[in-house]
Amino acid sequence: MSQPLRLGIAGLGTVGAGVVKIIQQQATLLTMRTGREITISAISARTRKKDRGVDLSGYGWEDDPVALARRDDVDVYVELMGGSNGPAKASIQAALDAGKDVVTANKALLALHGQMLAEKAEAAGSVIRYEAAVAGGIPVIKALAEGLAGNKISRVMGVMNGTCNYILTRMEATGQGYNALFDEANKLGYLEADPNLDVGGIDAGHKLSLLSALAFGTQVDFDGVELEGIQRIALEDIRQAADMGYRIKLLGVAQMTDRGLEQRMSPCLVPANSPLGQLEGGTNMVVIEGDSVGQIVLRGAGAGEGPTASAVLGDICDIARGYRYPVFGQPATSLVAAQRAQSVLAAPYYIRLSLRDKPGALAKIASILGEAGVSIHRMRQYDHVNDIAPVLLVTHKTTRAELDVALTGIEKTDVVTEAPVALRIETV
Amino acid sequence: MSQPLRLGIAGLGTVGAGVVKIIQQQATLLTMRTGREITISAISARTRKKDRGVDLSGYGWEDDPVALARRDDVDVYVELMGGSNGPAKASIQAALDAGKDVVTANKALLALHGQMLAEKAEAAGSVIRYEAAVAGGIPVIKALAEGLAGNKISRVMGVMNGTCNYILTRMEATGQGYNALFDEANKLGYLEADPNLDVGGIDAGHKLSLLSALAFGTQVDFDGVELEGIQRIALEDIRQAADMGYRIKLLGVAQMTDRGLEQRMSPCLVPANSPLGQLEGGTNMVVIEGDSVGQIVLRGAGAGEGPTASAVLGDICDIARGYRYPVFGQPATSLVAAQRAQSVLAAPYYIRLSLRDKPGALAKIASILGEAGVSIHRMRQYDHVNDIAPVLLVTHKTTRAELDVALTGIEKTDVVTEAPVALRIETV
Numbered sequence: 001m002s003q004p005l006r007l008g009i010a011g012l013g014t015v016g017a018g019v020v021k022i023i024q025q026q027a028t029l030l031t032m033r034t035g036r037e038i039t040i041s042a043i044s045a046r047t048r049k050k051d052r053g054v055d056l057s058g059y060g061w062e063d064d065p066v067a068l069a070r071r072d073d074v075d076v077y078v079e080l081m082g083g084s085n086g087p088a089k090a091s092i093q094a095a096l097d098a099g100k101d102v103v104t105a106n107k108a109l110l111a112l113h114g115q116m117l118a119e120k121a122e123a124a125g126s127v128i129r130y131e132a133a134v135a136g137g138i139p140v141i142k143a144l145a146e147g148l149a150g151n152k153i154s155r156v157m158g159v160m161n162g163t164c165n166y167i168l169t170r171m172e173a174t175g176q177g178y179n180a181l182f183d184e185a186n187k188l189g190y191l192e193a194d195p196n197l198d199v200g201g202i203d204a205g206h207k208l209s210l211l212s213a214l215a216f217g218t219q220v221d222f223d224g225v226e227l228e229g230i231q232r233i234a235l236e237d238i239r240q241a242a243d244m245g246y247r248i249k250l251l252g253v254a255q256m257t258d259r260g261l262e263q264r265m266s267p268c269l270v271p272a273n274s275p276l277g278q279l280e281g282g283t284n285m286v287v288i289e290g291d292s293v294g295q296i297v298l299r300g301a302g303a304g305e306g307p308t309a310s311a312v313l314g315d316i317c318d319i320a321r322g323y324r325y326p327v328f329g330q331p332a333t334s335l336v337a338a339q340r341a342q343s344v345l346a347a348p349y350y351i352r353l354s355l356r357d358k359p360g361a362l363a364k365i366a367s368i369l370g371e372a373g374v375s376i377h378r379m380r381q382y383d384h385v386n387d388i389a390p391v392l393l394v395t396h397k398t399t400r401a402e403l404d405v406a407l408t409g410i411e412k413t414d415v416v417t418e419a420p421v422a423l424r425i426e427t428v
Numbered sequence: 429m430s431q432p433l434r435l436g437i438a439g440l441g442t443v444g445a446g447v448v449k450i451i452q453q454q455a456t457l458l459t460m461r462t463g464r465e466i467t468i469s470a471i472s473a474r475t476r477k478k479d480r481g482v483d484l485s486g487y488g489w490e491d492d493p494v495a496l497a498r499r500d501d502v503d504v505y506v507e508l509m510g511g512s513n514g515p516a517k518a519s520i521q522a523a524l525d526a527g528k529d530v531v532t533a534n535k536a537l538l539a540l541h542g543q544m545l546a547e548k549a550e551a552a553g554s555v556i557r558y559e560a561a562v563a564g565g566i567p568v569i570k571a572l573a574e575g576l577a578g579n580k581i582s583r584v585m586g587v588m589n590g591t592c593n594y595i596l597t598r599m600e601a602t603g604q605g606y607n608a609l610f611d612e613a614n615k616l617g618y619l620e621a622d623p624n625l626d627v628g629g630i631d632a633g634h635k636l637s638l639l640s641a642l643a644f645g646t647q648v649d650f651d652g653v654e655l656e657g658i659q660r661i662a663l664e665d666i667r668q669a670a671d672m673g674y675r676i677k678l679l680g681v682a683q684m685t686d687r688g689l690e691q692r693m694s695p696c697l698v699p700a701n702s703p704l705g706q707l708e709g710g711t712n713m714v715v716i717e718g719d720s721v722g723q724i725v726l727r728g729a730g731a732g733e734g735p736t737a738s739a740v741l742g743d744i745c746d747i748a749r750g751y752r753y754p755v756f757g758q759p760a761t762s763l764v765a766a767q768r769a770q771s772v773l774a775a776p777y778y779i780r781l782s783l784r785d786k787p788g789a790l791a792k793i794a795s796i797l798g799e800a801g802v803s804i805h806r807m808r809q810y811d812h813v814n815d816i817a818p819v820l821l822v823t824h825k826t827t828r829a830e831l832d833v834a835l836t837g838i839e840k841t842d843v844v845t846e847a848p849v850a851l852r853i854e855t856v
Binding site: 018022026029030032033034035131137138139142143146147148149150151152217273275278290291292293294295296297298299300301304306307309310311312313314316317318321322323324325329330331334 | 457460461463565566571574577579701706722724726727728734737742745746749752753757759762
C-alpha cells in the first residue's frame, strides 16, 4: 500500500462539508478504489465554530488558506471557497508554488486566470483538477479531456446554470412572471450573493469558457463569450415559444468555425421534445460533438452538496491513483489564443417588440428588417394595451450581424417602447 | 517528450480500421494531448489482402494475433477481433504474460473470463481497458470507475443493444411485426453472426455484467444476469404499452439490494416520456445512481466505426498519459463473489395471454393469479379470432417469484395456447 494522500481543504460550506463527509464515511471504499488511504491533514474556513454536521476535531486548523496550502502535511490543496480573486487565487498560487496538486470547484477563478494558473502548475509539475467547476456531478471535464481525447471536437453545448433553468421552467409551470420566480429562487437560496452571476449568464459563461479551452485547445477566453442573461424573458416569450413547440433555455454553445471560435451563452429557443428542451429545474445537460463519436449527451444534477462533492472526490481519486495531465488537456504553452468569431452561423430568431399605437409603426419595423436583410417567417400582432401592442416575429435564418443592424435600427425609431427581445432558435 | 507508445492492433474490421484512421489522421492532436507519439508497430487480421480504406503498408504484419501480442515493439495490444474464446482470449493472455497493456472492445470475453484476466493483468502489472466494450462511444466505464469513484453506487440501468432498440422502435414506427423488422435489421448488417447474441439479450447482458462488477465491487457474474430476449414482443404489446403511456425497451438493471446483487436484462415497459423511453434506433443510454451524485444519464451512439474507435482511443490516450488502475476499479483479489438476488423488488407487470374460447377460461386465469398473490390492476379481453382471444393484464406490484408461480400455473392449464408474455413495468 502506498503512502496516504493528504488533503488540505479550504472552505467548509455545503460542498466542503460534503467532501469531508464522503472521506469519512467512504474511507474503505476510497482506499479500495485508489490503493491509498485518503486523509485530511488540516482545514480552513471563515469561522471555526459552526456546526457543519461533521466531526472536524481530528484535523489541523488554519485561519489563513494560504498557510493551509503551504503545509508540509498537505499533498493536495482542495479549494472550495470560491471567488475569482482574493484568498482563493492567493492560496492556489501558494499551493502551486509549494509543488502541491490542486482540486477546485472554482469556475470564476479558472475562467479569468486559467491560463496563468495552468502555466504555473505545469512549471511546478503540479496538476489542477476542476471537475466540480462545471455542471456539478456530471463528469463532463473527464469525458471531454479523457474519454473523447481521440476526437476533434466540433461543438459543445449545454444548460449549465440550474438557477436559471429553475426560474424558466417554473415560469412555464406556474404562469408567474420572471420577478416572482426570481424572488422565489432567492428565498430558496438558489442565487449567488451577486444574483447577476446566475441570471446574467456569467456563471454559465465561466463554465462554457473552460469547456471551450478543453475542447478546442485554445486559451480560456471568458471575455470572448457573448453573454446574455435571462432577465428580460417574459411569460409571453415562454408561452409563444411553447406554442411553436419550443422551450426557452439559457444555452451555452461553443463551436470552432472556419472564422474562429464562437462562444455564446444566451437564452435560446430549443425544441420542446429535444433532450435540452426537456430539462427541468436544476438539472444540467452538456452535449459534446466529436468527429468520431458523434453526439454524446450527459445529464445530471448541476449543483448541491452531494453532486458537487462527488465531482471533487472523482478528482481526488484520480490524483490518488497517479493520474496527471495538463490543466486544459494539453500543455498550457501549446494552447493558442482563440480567434473570436461572432455568430457567423445563421439561425432563425424569435423577436418580441413593444409597438406604439401609431400609424405606419409596423410598416416601419418591417422595412428596417428588410433593409438589414432579415426576412420574416411569421409575425403576430396583438391588441394594444395602454397604447402598446406586443409584436412577435420569427425570422428566416439570419446572421447575428444582420440581426443586430436591424435591432439597432428598430431601437432608434420612435415606434417601440423598449429594446426588442431577440432569442436565437437552435435546432439542436 | 517521452518515448512513443507502440500499438499492435489485432482485428481490422470497421472498428479496427477506424482506430488506424484516427491514429493516422489525428497524430498531432493525440501527441499534443498525451505528450507522446502514438504509433502502430504491427497489425493482424484474418485476411491480409483486402481494401480497408486505410494505408497499412507501414506496419508489420502477423498472421497470428498471439505473435502480435508478444512482439517486442508492442507496448499495448489492441484486441478488436471479438469472440469469447479462441484467438482473442489466447492473444490477450499472451499479451499479459509478456507484460503488455491491453485495450479491447470484447464484452463477451470479459463477461465470461473477466476475473481470470483481471487477476492475470494485476499479477503482471498490466492494465486492461475496455471502454469500447460497453455502450459504444459513451465514456461510461470512465464515468463509473473514475468520475464517480467517490460514490457508493446503488443502481445502474441501461439500454445497451442498439439492434434491439432499432427493431422495437421500428415496430412502433412502421406497424410491422417482429419478424419483418428482424429481417430488415439483418439486411442492414445490424445483427451479430449469431443473432441470438443481440435479440436474446446476451450481448447486452455481457455489458451489464461488466458494469455491475465496476459499480459494486463484485466479480463479473454474467451467469447471474436474468436474461430475456425481445423475440416474443408482438406489435400488440407495443401498441398496448403506447396506449398506457409506455414504450418497450430491452432494459438492463443491476442493483445492490439487501439480499444481494440483482442483474436483469429483459424487455420492460418504461414511461414514454422518460429519457429511456425516448431513445430511438441505435442510440444507447446508461443511467447511474450513486449516493452522492444522485442520477447521471449518459447518451450516445452505441455502435459503429467512429463511436467505438473513439472509445478505444480514449483508453489508449489514458495509457499513453500513464493512467493505471485495476481492471474492475479495485484489486481483482478484493472483488467479492456476487450473491445473486432474483428480483426481490416488486413491480407491476404487463401480461399478454392467448386465451382459448372456452367457458370459464378467464375465471381460471383470474383464480390462478389470485392464488399466487398477484392482484390485477386492469384487464382487457379482445374478440376471439380463430377461437383465440388476446387478454391483456396489468398487475399491481408483485414479486417475480409470485408472478412466476402464476405464469407457470397458467401455462399448465388448457385455456392458453402459448406461454404468457410478461413484461416488467419500470418507473424509471
